[in-house]
Amino acid sequence: MSDRQTPAARPANPRFSSGPCAKVPGFSLDMLADAPLGRSHRAAVGKAKLKLAIDLTREILGVPEGYRIGIVPGSDTGAVEMAMWSLLGQRPVEMLAWESFGEGWVTDVVKQLKLDATVRKAPYGEIVDLAQVDFDKDVVFTWNGTTSGVRLPNGDAIPADRAGLTICDATSAAFAMDLPWDKLDVVTFSWQKVLGGEGAHGMLILSPRAVERLESYTPAWPLPKIFRLTAKGKLIEGIFAGETINTPSMLAVEDYLVALNWAKSIGGLAGLIARADANAKAVADFVAAHDWIANLALDPGTASTTSVCLKFTDLRITDGEAFAKAIAKRLEKQGVALDVGAYRDAPPGLRIWCGSTVETADVAALMPWIDWAFHAEIAELAKAA
Numbered sequence: 001m002s003d004r005q006t007p008a009a010r011p012a013n014p015r016f017s018s019g020p021c022a023k024v025p026g027f028s029l030d031m032l033a034d035a036p037l038g039r040s041h042r043a044a045v046g047k048a049k050l051k052l053a054i055d056l057t058r059e060i061l062g063v064p065e066g067y068r069i070g071i072v073p074g075s076d077t078g079a080v081e082m083a084m085w086s087l088l089g090q091r092p093v094e095m096l097a098w099e100s101f102g103e104g105w106v107t108d109v110v111k112q113l114k115l116d117a118t119v120r121k122a123p124y125g126e127i128v129d130l131a132q133v134d135f136d137k138d139v140v141f142t143w144n145g146t147t148s149g150v151r152l153p154n155g156d157a158i159p160a161d162r163a164g165l166t167i168c169d170a171t172s173a174a175f176a177m178d179l180p181w182d183k184l185d186v187v188t189f190s191w192q193k194v195l196g197g198e199g200a201h202g203m204l205i206l207s208p209r210a211v212e213r214l215e216s217y218t219p220a221w222p223l224p225k226i227f228r229l230t231a232k233g234k235l236i237e238g239i240f241a242g243e244t245i246n247t248p249s250m251l252a253v254e255d256y257l258v259a260l261n262w263a264k265s266i267g268g269l270a271g272l273i274a275r276a277d278a279n280a281k282a283v284a285d286f287v288a289a290h291d292w293i294a295n296l297a298l299d300p301g302t303a304s305t306t307s308v309c310l311k312f313t314d315l316r317i318t319d320g321e322a323f324a325k326a327i328a329k330r331l332e333k334q335g336v337a338l339d340v341g342a343y344r345d346a347p348p349g350l351r352i353w354c355g356s357t358v359e360t361a362d363v364a365a366l367m368p369w370i371d372w373a374f375h376a377e378i379a380e381l382a383k384a385a
């Protein structure tokens with residue numbers, strides 16, 4: 001078995017990392033030539049770029065007019081923390097988690113903000129029962145669990161007339177999945193995921209109800225300048241027009257603009273979603289045809305179309321972690337898949353980023369390599385036995 005031939009075709013781009021994710025197809029640094037480097041971000045040219053990034057985000061994601069969109073420090077983490085520290089504490093809180101990042105938000109709310117939150121957790125591969133969630137409380141959750149490959153199928157369980165706010169970490173969902181804006185009061189993401197942008201900056205999208213909360217409630221705890229969204233009880237509107245709290249990277253902004261323009265060129269949100277769906281389907285078809293590998297998501301209805309997580313189910317495998325690591329290493333060594341090992345806290349397996357910047361032909365070309373690596377590792381196990 002170990003002398004199986006390596007597959008003839010290779011992915012043209014082996015970058016399947018779940019963040020930072022593959023750059024837009026055809027990317028080169030020359031595309032950033034228009035970045036206003038060495039200029040103030042508060043000069044007209046810088047402000048116009050930042051405003052354009054906000055406007056294109058709104059256009060492509062279909063963010064409703066009354067919603068504010070801000071560029072904030074600290075990537076997605078910065079945006080989530082800013083929202084939680086600024087908004088929570090006024091009413092009871094429910095924290096929902098189905099993987100590592102969601103669990104991180106639970107820890108922050110319970111241990112740092114010390115709020116007596118109701119915590120609902122699902123094991124890797126599942127989501128919590130949304131029917132049990134009380135949306136008259138503030139609810140914090142992750143739309144797509146990047147480390148578990150499980151996502152919300154839709155926002156149907158969230159009542160339109162809820163009294164609480166919904167705070168949604170959508171960093172590995174935004175641009176690749178439909179987000180029901182009327183069900184979401186805070187949406188955060190970073191540029192480094194579905195659009196293959198850079199880390200460092202986060203996007204914070206606020207519904208009118210979230211703004212109302214900001215203007216009517218002051219948390220009991222102090223807020224560092226980097227988190228402050230209001231001044232004298234009023235929203236700092238400038239943040240949502242491109243006047244960032246502190247200095248942004250204009251190189252990263254230019255890169256985001258390149259990605260947004262690429263997104264427009266392939267048909268906007270519908271085009272982006274179709275690409276991720278096709279990528280995830282290429283993996284799903286492979287999984288369905290092989291009985292030694294399975295999606296970590298138990299319910300196909302909640303299976304991610306971006307961070308697709310797989311587990312090896314062959315009974316001959318005794319040390320799941322070592323086996324999965326060896327497969328990822330083999331694929332990397334062959335130069336056909338970089339960064340596809342499962343997240344450190346997640347069950348052993350592979351995680352293949354299927355977001356919109358990845359080419360379906362590359363995902364399809366990778367699948368026979370997984371088959372090859374699997375059989376090579378099984379042969380090693382047989383040899384060692």
Ligand SMILES: Cc1ncc(COP(=O)(O)O)c(C=O)c1O
Nearest residue numbers: 019075076077101142146171190
């Ligand atoms: C669901 C989720 N939340 C938050 C983060 C943290 O994002 P960032 O490093 O952009 O702050 C990640 C990163 O992978 C993520 O997947």
